[in-house]
Amino acid sequence: MANPLRGEVIRLYKNLLYLGREYPQGAAYFRERLKSAFMKNKDVTDPEKIKKLVARGDFVIKELEALYFLRKYRAMKKRYYEPEK
Amino acid sequence: MSGRVLVGVKRVIDYAVKIRVKPDNSGIVTDGVKHSMNPFCEIAIEEAVKLKEKKLIKEVVAVSCGPQQSQETIRTALAMGADRGIHVEVTGKDYETLGPLQVSKIMAALAKKEDAQLIILGKQAIDDDCNQTGQMTAALLDWPQGTFASEVALEGDKVKVVREIDGGLETIKINTPAVVTADLRLNTPRYATLPNIMKAKKKKIANMKPADLGVDLTSRLEVLRVDEPPQRQAGVKVETVDDLDSLMNNWTVFHKCTQRTSLCVVLIPLLETVTPEDMRKEEC
Numbered sequence: 001m002a003n004p005l006r007g008e009v010i011r012l013y014k015n016l017l018y019l020g021r022e023y024p025q026g027a028a029y030f031r032e033r034l035k036s037a038f039m040k041n042k043d044v045t046d047p048e049k050i051k052k053l054v055a056r057g058d059f060v061i062k063e064l065e066a067l068y069f070l071r072k073y074r075a076m077k078k079r080y081y082e083p084e085k
Numbered sequence: 086m087s088g089r090v091l092v093g094v095k096r097v098i099d100y101a102v103k104i105r106v107k108p109d110n111s112g113i114v115t116d117g118v119k120h121s122m123n124p125f126c127e128i129a130i131e132e133a134v135k136l137k138e139k140k141l142i143k144e145v146v147a148v149s150c151g152p153q154q155s156q157e158t159i160r161t162a163l164a165m166g167a168d169r170g171i172h173v174e175v176t177g178k179d180y181e182t183l184g185p186l187q188v189s190k191i192m193a194a195l196a197k198k199e200d201a202q203l204i205i206l207g208k209q210a211i212d213d214d215c216n217q218t219g220q221m222t223a224a225l226l227d228w229p230q231g232t233f234a235s236e237v238a239l240e241g242d243k244v245k246v247v248r249e250i251d252g253g254l255e256t257i258k259i260n261t262p263a264v265v266t267a268d269l270r271l272n273t274p275r276y277a278t279l280p281n282i283m284k285a286k287k288k289k290i291a292n293m294k295p296a297d298l299g300v301d302l303t304s305r306l307e308v309l310r311v312d313e314p315p316q317r318q319a320g321v322k323v324e325t326v327d328d329l330d331s332l333m334n335n336w337t338v339f340h341k342c343t344q345r346t347s348l349c350v351v352l353i354p355l356l357e358t359v360t361p362e363d364m365r366k367e368e369c
Contacts, residue, residue, distance in 0.1 A: 070099075076124050
């Protein structure tokens with residue numbers, strides 16, 4: 001496996017794992033899917049393809065952050081503010 | 086002006102957790118329950134960090150009062166961009182009776198000690214919903230306050246605050262030093278990702294006790310009892326169309342045909358037992 005990219009992939013995995021702790025359907029569910037997704041691609045050696053997959057992983061991180069924010073925002077709005085007529 | 090902003094953060098039970106009342110009704114169950122930073126405090130930190138990124142202020146100091154675990158909350162604040170943290174250690178009985186009055190006394194003492202230009206707090210905590218700490222802090226310091234802020238702009242030595250009030254939006258201009266409390270729509274707090282948390286490990290968290298600040302923590306309130314809100318009344322399921330008929334005769338609301346259409350949702354499970362002839366009898 002290309003050496004510098006190995007670090008990238010491991011960094012991505014750690015970040016996703018950390019984000020997955022707050023996943024609404026449970027951290028264990030998230031971890032299973034994360035591991036199987038990474039294992040599916042474990043034999044990819046082409047650096048270009050690896051870079052693309054890492055970019056996709058970064059995109060998933062952004063999506064998760066947005067999901068968490070929206071969930072919290074909607075919960076706060078529902079609890080503390082009158083519904084708009 | 087020192088260009089320093091104090092931000093108060095509170096460690097509360099996570100917003101998504103279902104709260105359970107202790108069997109003896111003396112409080113709520115907090116052991117082993119997931120805690121996190123109060124959402125309004127996250128918004129407060131985000132605003133302070135944004136001001137620093139715009140180079141309008143020089144330093145963001147995150148403050149939290151509570152037991153050892155409050156340090157995690159301060160670490161999250163540091164990961165979001167605060168420069169250093171101050172942990173005011175309050176444990177045991179004192180922590181159970183810690184309320185807005187005590188916290189505002191601590192914040193006031195710290196503001197004087199750190200020579201803060203601005204204090205930003207969340208408008209209320211999601212566990213006690215007091216909405217008092219910001220206002221009390223401003224009163225103790227005799228500083229102006231901009232509460233329920235949905236927009237904050239620093240203009241020289243004044244702060245322009247757009248406040249969300251019942252009638253709409255109010256724009257005020259207040260002198261610094263001032264206290265601002267953050268409302269939901271002030272900004273979008275950033276998520277403290279793992280790399281940021283790692284970087285934040287290098288930042289300092291100072292430890293101190295309320296006695297060091299000369300603050301007396303005795304509470305003037307005593308919690309007598311904690312109860313769950315009343316359970317929602319369960320809906321009534323009917324077995325046959327005749328039961329439904331008698332039920333509906335007892336509800337004076339259901340006279341118009343239009344009202345019955347909303348009952349179709351209840352009728353769906355009955356469709357196997359109800360024949361089309363029966364349905365036609367029910368039509369008015």
